[in-house]
Amino acid sequence: MTERTFQLRHYTTVPEHFDGFLEWWARTLPQLRARHGFTIESAYGIRERHEFIWVVSHPGDRAAFEAAERRYADSAERETAFTGIPEWMESMDIAFVDAVAAAEQIDAQETGEALQ
Numbered sequence: 001m002t003e004r005t006f007q008l009r010h011y012t013t014v015p016e017h018f019d020g021f022l023e024w025w026a027r028t029l030p031q032l033r034a035r036h037g038f039t040i041e042s043a044y045g046i047r048e049r050h051e052f053i054w055v056v057s058h059p060g061d062r063a064a065f066e067a068a069e070r071r072y073a074d075s076a077e078r079e080t081a082f083t084g085i086p087e088w089m090e091s092m093d094i095a096f097v098d099a100v101a102a103a104e105q106i107d108a109q110e111t112g113e114a115l116q
Contacts, residue, residue, distance in 0.1 A: 004057045005065040006041065010093040011052045016052040016055050017088040023050070037071040050090075055097070062096060 012022050022045055026085055030040045033056060043054035058065040 002059055004039075004059055004099075005062050006057045006097050006099055007065065008095050008097045009056065010043060010091045012107075013050045013052065013088050014086075014090055015050045017059055017086060018045070018047065018052075020086075021052065021088045024085065032077060032081055033072070035077070036075065037068050043087070065096075075083050 011021075025043075033040060038056055038058045041055040041057050043052070045052050058068050
């Protein structure tokens with residue numbers, strides 16, 4: 001199995017910008033991140049609290065993730081994607097996380113199957 005590094009990103013948006021942020025994110029970030037080698041593992045919005053939580057991964061260890069993140073952050077495409085957007089965020093909490101169980105393992109537990 002290839003090593004992957006995961007990062008959990010938890011945002012709280014300014015309430016009136018929640019919908020605009022979600023539309024922009026869905027239209028922009030998955031494709032942009034993919035072009036830089038990242039995979040969006042999941043994304044969830046909590047409308048009542050104007051929160052957005054997503055998990056992004058990259059092949060390799062944390063150092064490989066951080067190097068790819070620097071290239072992504074410094075890219076002209078990212079600069080263009082973020083140009084002119086309003087101040088959407090009240091807060092951001094970003095942390096590297098460890099995968100505890102893969103979806104296949106959870107599915108197998110629910111059905112009682114043994115994984116090989």
